[in-house]
Amino acid sequence: MADLVVTISGQPAAYRAGTLSISGSLGTRTTASLQTVDHPPFTSVVEVGQVVEIRDETGSLIFAGTVDSVEEEIDASKRLRVKRLACVDYTQIADRHLVAYVYKPDEEHPTVSAGDVIKDIVARFFIYGGVTEDVDTSLVETGPAIEKFVFNYVPASQAFDDIAELAGYIWYIDYEKRLHFTPKDRNAAPFGLTETSQNWRNLKISESRELYRNRQIVRAGTALTDERTDTVIAVEADQKLFELSYPVGTASAVTVGGVVKTLGVNGLHEGRDYYWSYGSNVLTAEVAPGAGAAVALTYQGMFPILVDERLDAEILARRALEGGTGVYEAITDDPAINVQTVAVTKALAYLRKHGTIPQVIRFETDAGGLRPGHLLPVNIPAAGLADNYLIESVTMRDVQGSVNRYQVTAVSGDALGGWLEFFSALARQAQKFVLYDEDQVGMLKTAADTVLVMDSATEYDWGTVNRKPESRVDRAHADFAETDWVHA
Numbered sequence: 001m002a003d004l005v006v007t008i009s010g011q012p013a014a015y016r017a018g019t020l021s022i023s024g025s026l027g028t029r030t031t032a033s034l035q036t037v038d039h040p041p042f043t044s045v046v047e048v049g050q051v052v053e054i055r056d057e058t059g060s061l062i063f064a065g066t067v068d069s070v071e072e073e074i075d076a077s078k079r080l081r082v083k084r085l086a087c088v089d090y091t092q093i094a095d096r097h098l099v100a101y102v103y104k105p106d107e108e109h110p111t112v113s114a115g116d117v118i119k120d121i122v123a124r125f126f127i128y129g130g131v132t133e134d135v136d137t138s139l140v141e142t143g144p145a146i147e148k149f150v151f152n153y154v155p156a157s158q159a160f161d162d163i164a165e166l167a168g169y170i171w172y173i174d175y176e177k178r179l180h181f182t183p184k185d186r187n188a189a190p191f192g193l194t195e196t197s198q199n200w201r202n203l204k205i206s207e208s209r210e211l212y213r214n215r216q217i218v219r220a221g222t223a224l225t226d227e228r229t230d231t232v233i234a235v236e237a238d239q240k241l242f243e244l245s246y247p248v249g250t251a252s253a254v255t256v257g258g259v260v261k262t263l264g265v266n267g268l269h270e271g272r273d274y275y276w277s278y279g280s281n282v283l284t285a286e287v288a289p290g291a292g293a294a295v296a297l298t299y300q301g302m303f304p305i306l307v308d309e310r311l312d313a314e315i316l317a318r319r320a321l322e323g324g325t326g327v328y329e330a331i332t333d334d335p336a337i338n339v340q341t342v343a344v345t346k347a348l349a350y351l352r353k354h355g356t357i358p359q360v361i362r363f364e365t366d367a368g369g370l371r372p373g374h375l376l377p378v379n380i381p382a383a384g385l386a387d388n389y390l391i392e393s394v395t396m397r398d399v400q401g402s403v404n405r406y407q408v409t410a411v412s413g414d415a416l417g418g419w420l421e422f423f424s425a426l427a428r429q430a431q432k433f434v435l436y437d438e439d440q441v442g443m444l445k446t447a448a449d450t451v452l453v454m455d456s457a458t459e460y461d462w463g464t465v466n467r468k469p470e471s472r473v474d475r476a477h478a479d480f481a482e483t484d485w486v487h488a
Contacts, residue, residue: 052065
């Protein structure tokens, strides 16, 4: 029987053999479900948030994280209490912290890398009240240079996902609380599969076009045009409203007949000659300039982003095989993107992931160490397999009377020239990356101040018995003292 050792907050737990299941897949957290048992007087207590560690018969750590939920059942006849635990790995720490910051090069830091951003997010946002999450960033690699990353109160996990997707990297927090950020082509599996390796069984191969697309449209937010000047001629003597070609994102100057006028934001400034509003294509005059006046506004307009990327080779291949157009279309909405190039990168990322009908392999193994995101070399000519396969999911179960058994699903990268070559080329790109081209992020800050309140009370005794101090709710007043007296 698999000899597993389970500890909860450092204390041994009575694990119920055969109940452990560990599951992880790309883009999700690794979870573990298991049962522990307790006998009278039922002193064992398990609480949500406690640290759980699971080791195999060799002492290797096969899971570590925290309790996500616990369910208890008492069997009176067997005098037994069973706890069913659902646990999640340390990567979920990044789900709990929000990131609000603009990252870009400046005089002090002329070059900023994706890895710099990852490390700063941990240092800046994985802390509260001087207490940190103890996440080790020593395994975060430098990565490509960035031009600008803007995060406006998004979970750190989403920020890490966005950075990794653009850079062709992978990130996760391992069972030792070490944050990994590394190129996918170097995220090699600890072993491979061959015809003679004897580390796999029940190999299955399948293909499906369920998520396939060769044309990807991304409907994003709005972007700014280059600075432009629109000139509008007043038609009527009392005309105060002037329609522009684009909604205004930012405006810098206005002239009438070549004469500079003052410009302000509607609702924010006063005493200006002309006013503009964010997102509006109407310029408003305080005083009508008169018929025939040439009103010119210099501004950056806003336009909706809609990008359309295609894989022509895939379209032709589908057309030759199936007849018809060969086109498989998909659309994705991402209003947070307000830079055209970012939307293009997003569309290409979807095509990179779903722009081929993949060869999926599934197999069992008793060898541990595989995790989602690993590149698994497979060389089994008899099955027509000779490539690096990207592991999508790994599920482990404890088989009573046997060993820990793993179910692995991996996908080929044939259409992209192989995952290894593709990710290597992506990581070598000499481009700078931009995420969400904003310059301002609202920051919440806590302000502390000290207020000293002083008061004085005078006691009068004119031969009477004074009333006791007021103690009733809502009857006390600052700078006021109630005194009741009777003249002698």
